[in-house]
Amino acid sequence: MTFTIFNDDGLEVRYGYDALNRISRIHYGNGVETAYTYDGDGNIRTLETKAGENVLLSFAYQYDGNGNRTAKTGMQAALGGITAGNNALDISYNYDVRGQLLEERRNGASVCYAYDKAGNRIRKTDVQGEIRYLYNAKNQLIAEESPADRKQFSYDRQGGIIEEKNAAGIRLFSYNSRHQQTRVETETGSVQENRYDAEGLRFELLENGRRTSFVYHDGELLQEEGREEQKTSYHLGAGMEAFRRGQELSYYHRDEQLSTVFVTDGQGEIRNSYQYDAFGIPLETTEQLNNRIRYTGQQYDDVTGQYYLRARYYNPVAGRFMQEDVYQGDGLNLYAYCGNNPVVYDDPSGYKRKACPPQGKISESVDETSYGKSSSNCTELVPYYPANNGAESGSNTKTLFRGDRASVVPDDVFKNGFKPKGTHNDALLHTKSNTTAGNFVSTSGDIVIATEFAGKNGYVYVIRTNNYVDINSIYGAGAYFPEQMEFSIPGGIKPYEIVGAYKKQGGKIIGDFIPNPNFGGN
Known part of the structure; x- marks a missing residue:
């Protein structure tokens, strides 16, 4: 099956689909083509982008038993095309039991992260040394210490950062009555001003006095005017596919996270090239064309180094949002970005994380080293569970x-263990309400969601089992509460399947992990 989008300006993007209705091929009007293959669980197995016989991008991926991406190997061409060994990339990822990213290892160089029990990043270690982060009782970052600098942060009553002091000076932030960021003045005196429409979208941006206006449709950027001499129109398909500026049509080419890795011109030549770390820090940026659509397909602001994610602004250097989450539906930590797992999730709304499409489940290759085990030179804060x-x-x-x-x-x-409350064997009916419980025990694939079910005071149990019904995977759009990521356990949970528990008190996880002495027995 194929589907084509086109217009009178010469834009053409043609999609091919496999037997499971997944995109298998994208053919762009300039001759560039991207091909996808998938594993048995819907995860992207390979991604390759070619311009004729020239390979611009080629990656193979591996996943652990929770659908976390553990490896990305291949190459990405630089501006000017491919040469032998050009930009070869070998990236691996390791996670803790909560799914938080512990390590990103890129061509042998490790970046390691450590977190407290509230999900705050407390340490980052790379070749430049160690950065330590300090927080108050509200999970607000108040200080950041590195070998080169010390930063201090102040907040307003609504939980937004209003001041950052660092070695270069002071950076100031302002907000309106809806707590939308309206102004940033950097240490060097550069100023960015943001203005919003009635729907809460940024319709106007002033960068050092230079005005840019935006037009949206259903929250997606359609037009930009003012930054360039000619207006820019954007074209949507499966993602942001192309933009036209004056008479020049350019195409976007994305990676597995929907991040822009290339912009090509009408002849298929690379004009822009990008690389990012896991949290979205730009590692390599080469541009011949101005472009703001970057990491996970979202707008990057050059003046501030922030990403505009509609409801809030995201700071990739700290791996955190600049304001509290007013939605309060994505965990107890109101500043964390994607539960500290930016490899699998993104958050284009600024309200709540979602799986980067296509959503993966369990891969054919299970790598148990990602479950809380120390990996290379990265040490994790919670126990290793065999x-x-x-x-x-x-x-x-x-x-x-x-x-x-x-x-x-x-x-x-x-x-x-945990015993079922009912007797029927209809897993979907079991998830509908407490009054329709069947011969199952409910669990979630997301510890943040499970923590919410523990109430203000309770326990969060960690379970390892191969006996489950993946509700979202089986029932799809028919699932009653897909956001709960439910896995129903038929016949109940046996004592030996329970790894242990965390205690929750006063709305927060406290104390050490409580191991189950019966885990792994019979």
Whole structure:
């Protein structure tokens, strides 16, 4: 099956689909073509972009048992085309039991992260040294210390950063009554001003007095005027596919995260080239054309170094948002970006993370090293949980999470497990409400969601099992609550499938992880 978008200006993008209705090929009007293959669970296995016989981009991917991407290997051409060994990339990722990114290893160079129990990044280590981060009781970053600098941050009553002091000077931030960022003055005196329409979208941007206006449709950028002598019109398809500036038509080419890696002209020649780290820090940027569509397909502001994610602004250097999340539906930490897993998730709304398409589940290659184990020179803050401690488990064993109120205590759970409340075997009906519970026990694939179910005071249990029904995967749009990422466990959860528990008190995870002495037994 194929589908084509085109217009009178010469734009053409043609999509090909596989038997499961997934995009398998994108053919652009300038002759550049991108091909995708997938593994058995819907994860991208390979991605290749070619201009004729010239390979511009070619990557193969691997995943762990939770659908986290663990490896990305291949090459990306530089401006001017491909040469032997040009920009070869070998990237690996490691995660803790919560799915937070612990390490990004790029061509042998590691960047390591550590977090506290609230999901705040407390340490980053790379070849330049160690950066430490300090927070207050509201999970607000108040200080950042590195070998080269010390930064201090102040906040307003609504939780937005209003001042950053650093070695170069002071950076100031201002907000309107809706707590939208309206002005940033940098240490060097550069000023960015933002203005918003009735729908809360940024319709006007002033960069050192130079005005740019924007037009949107359903929240997506359609037109930009003022930055260039000629207006820029954007064209949408499966993502941001192209832009026209005057008489020149240019095409976007994306990676697995929908981040712009190339811009090509009408003849298929590379005009812009980009590389980013996992959190979106620009690593290499080469531009012949001005372009603001960058990491995960979102707008990058050159003056501030922030990404505009509609409801909020994201700082990729800190890996955090600049303001609190007013939605409060994406976990207890109101500043964290994508639950500290930017490899798998993105957040174009600024309200709530979502899986970067196409959504992956479990790969055919399970790498148990990503479950809380120390990897190379990166050390994690929570215990390492062996895959099975000698117990038999299938190749699709997953780490799942269940939140319970304080009335259910770990000693009893470790002894008896979790029992179903009903008898019927309709998994979808089981998820509809508490009154329709069946012969299942509910869990989530996301620890943040499970933590919310624990209430203000309770426990979050970590479970390792290959006995589950993936509700979203099986029922798709028919699932009642897809945002809960439910995995229903038929017949209940056995004591030996429970790794242990975290205690939640006063709305926060406290104390050390409580291991289950019966985990991995019979």
